[in-house]
Amino acid sequence: MDGSTDDADLTSFPNMHIEMPDLGTVSVEIEEAEKMTDTRALLDNMTLAEQVSLLSGDTFWSLPPIDRLGVGRLRLTDGPNGARGAGSFVGGVTAAAFPVGIAIGASWNPDLAREIGSALGDEVLSKGAHVSLAPTVNIQRSVTNGRNFECFSEDPILTAELAVGYIEGLQSKKVGATIKHFAGNESEIERTTISSDIDERTLREVYLIPFEAAVKRAKVWAVMSSYNKLNGTYTAESHWLLNEVLRGGWGFNGVVMSDWFGSRSTAPTVNAGLDLEMPGPTRDRGSKLLAAIDAGEVSVETVRACVHNILTLMERTGAINDHREFKEYATNRPEHRALIRRAGAESAVLLQNDGILPLAQQGTVAIIGPNAKIAQIMGGGSAQLNPHYVVSPWQGLADALGEENVFYAQGCSNYRFQPLIENPTTFEFFQGRELAGEPVNVIEEPSSLGVWLPPVAGGTVDPHRFSARMRTVFTASEAGGYRVGLTSAGLGRVYVDGRLVVDAWASWTRGTTFFEEGCEEVVGEITLEAGRKYEVVAEYARHDHVNLYIAAIRVGIGRFSAEAEIAEAAAVAAKADHAVVFVGRTGDWDTEGSDLRGIALPGLQDQLVEAVIAANPNTIVVLQTGGPVEMPWLSSARAVLQCWYPGQEAGNAIADVLLGKAEPSGRLAQTFPVRWADNPTHTEDDAVYPGKNGHVRYDEGVFVGYRHYDRQDIKPLFPFGHGLGYSSFAMSELTVGLPDAAGAVTATLGLTNVSERPGSAVVQIYVGDVEASVPRPVKELKAFSKIALEPGEKRRLSFILDARTFAFFDTTERCWRIETGEFAVMAGFSATDIRLSGTVTQKGAVLAL
Secondary structure: OEOEEOOOOHHHOOOOOOOOOOHHHHHHHHHHHHHHHHHHHHHHOOOHHHHHHOOEOOOOOEOOOEHHHOEOOOEEEEOOOOOOOOOOOOOOOOEOOOOOHHHHHHHOOHHHHHHHHHHHHHHHHHOOOOEEEOOEOOOOOOOOOOOHHHOOOOOHHHHHHHHHHHHHHHHOOOOEEEEEEEOOOOOOOOOOOOEEEOOHHHHHHHHOHHHHHHHHOOOOOEEEEOOOEEOOEEHHHOHHHHHHHHHHHOOOOOEEEOOOOOOOOOHHHHHHOOOEEOOOOOOOOOHHHHHHHHOOOOOHHHHHHHHHHHHHHHHHHOHHHOOOOOOOOOOOOHHHHHHHHHHHHHHOEEEEEOOOOOOOOOOOEEEEOOOOOOOOOOOEOOOOOOEOOOOOHHHHHHHHHOHHHEEEEOOOOOOOOOOEOOOOEEEEEEEOOOOOOOOOEEEEEOOOEEEEOOOHHHHOOEOOEEEEEEEEEEEOOOOEEEEEEEEEEOEEEEEEOOEEEEEEOOOOOOOOHHHHOEOOOEEEEEEEOOOOEEEEEEEEEOOOOOOOOOEEEEEEEEEOOOOHHHHHHHHHHHOOOEEEEEEEOOOOOOEOOEOOOOOOOOOOHHHHHHHHHHHOOOEEEEEEOOOOOOOOOHHHOOEEEEOOOOOOOHHHHHHHHHOOOOOOOOOOOOOEOOOHHHOOOOOOOOOOOOOEOOEEEOOOOOOOOHHHHHHHOOOOOEOOOOOEOOOOEEEEEEEEOOOOOOOOEEEEEEEEEOOOOOEEEEEEEEEEEOOOOOOOOOOEEEEEEEEEEOOOOEEEEEEEEOHHHHOEEEOOOOEEEEOOEEEEEEEEOOOOOEEEEEEEEEOOEEEOO
8 A cells, every 4th residue: 555645636545435436437337338238249149169269278379269250369478577479488579678576576666566567568569469467466475486586575565556556557558467376376396286275364364465456456357377276276276266255255357367287177167267278279178168068067157157258358458359460569669668777776775885885986896796797687487588688787887987997707607507508509390209301390599498389380390299409509718627408398418519418318307497397407517628619419309298388498508617717806806996796696596487495696606795895895796686695795795786687777777776876766575584594484394385295384374574573583684675775764753543434544654855865765654463362463564655855855644544454364254353452553664674653542343355
């Protein structure tokens, strides 16, 4: 919930109970009602087979048209930090790459999320699509979830507010948003089979809150079920979740679709309320559904209701009348470039600063680290896309300071897999799995990575029975030992100059790569000569052990790590006035399909940071990760800036913040623990995380994130909501009003910029039940506002805390309950930096679901 100034329009408060006529809303409702009438008439003219055809995709990214009735084709595209279109995870038509979810979360700015959503609407339309598979609103339960980078926050209220803005922006362009993954998908480990065992109170108070806000407030048009089971039942088959909660309880009137290959049955999914099976061609519907109808397992009325929901989505997005020839465009818009740069800067969190930042634009700067010249702009998995361009931190700073004033050293590597061969690479495709005969198609890619989804090779091969041969050239930069790495979703082997170096053909075991469809990296060693060109050939064959129809092969070659490189980097740092070390992770670490195995910086990066600090005390550390990391060198660093994966303008956005052209106005949306073991999911009981015997128990209940650290009195490395700026603010005069007739409370306070520089602050309002009959958090975020003020400017802020703010979910009576008693209302700049507090007394009350 956003705060606002006293003279703001009161309708901006999402929890404000006020009746106001809105002619615009009324006209929209009338238009929607007319559309429903037309949709029902269209439905009446459909045959049963035509109706069933709309309940599953016919291609990987689209539904079939019904030419007889003039019904167009609904197309979908992956999000959430861009619109990839119908291309593969590599290559394809370029697209704008926006900051990832955790970066938007760190902005604490729903208006920015709305701007990004609106821009993404343009991007989706440029790819010929009508629906974006975004945003991701799962809660950051653990610090090791590989997909945390896609999610907004560990807190449900912050997540909900950002999701509402994002969805409203996206749908303002008549592009459907798809809130995902519903629900309990907070880990990538065994995600397609595991059961997330979560009690209803925890579900209602934490994990369902963002979905509820998306439905009730943003009127989201689509929901994606998750792969996992929830309390023993696959979410795609959960009548309780999809019908009782989503439709019956919240009034959802859009489409519920499966995650890709996340439907595992016919009658159970349709009867539970799963409207759409994706992708196509269908596995569980079509003739199987027609047979289930004939057998009386699914009613015609149930099918009709599902089709009605599909047609409604097609009406809302215009797909129902879209008969255009499908074409994708690379629209590199200047306004999107500017927005990405501004958003990247606004998401940057200044964790520590002893006055060294912003950097003066005089003197020399050593730019060091594995992420300095390689732009880390996004995480891995379905969120990947082919960006229009990328700007590295090196390039951003060199452009701003002049190349004559900057020095560079890599120092060490941080790759998870051996580096790709960045040379033109040909892939020859063969029918069958034997690489026999002449290739039926040849495709060129920019590197030694091939990822294929049906249709493979332009439809020239059977996606279930084909083989491929990759050819490229590798030139060794230095003489010495190298590692050759192979990962493949299928059988694979690698030859260098005709010599077999890596073999994952004779023996192949499923691992965590390629959405848990690929093997772990198999590595061979080889000695190479400097400057010599080596032919690298990899062979691939599809096998039967697949669930998601992904075919892929990745080949990389990297030098043995050498500690001498760290000494070289320290020497470069010593000759500069300042050193900036760019460390962190990459999209191979922060990725869909696998969780992290810890939160220490990969490789020798901690040693690199320590060596650079020892060589140059004026060292700034810039982190780029999808979540928290341990920082053993923290006390020696003069400044630490967390920049996440900020999109294609990464280097420019980071340079803007370092040089003071932009304010580091981000605040942590996830607690950074001192060590991994401090996180509530890191216990000695595997059943709590990562799971055991097919189940993962959410035993911490509602005590997620900062709530856990409060409860256990554990001091984090950096608390939830923390972030410094280049300006300073003071709070004053907190007033907490009495509850109104509906139980809502108004809290007001003053905020003053007490510095000589313009800046912004995030005012955070927490509420705690002083004495409760059930375990409740010490405090919970209930409202916030990001405010920009000029030097010396003071503003009075007002926050509306509705009755639900004070309630917990009563699992016995299955209702929201407020207990009579005193509640603390706290205002601060982080979960541990509370500046003002007051109290209010509430009367007991029961609130409807």
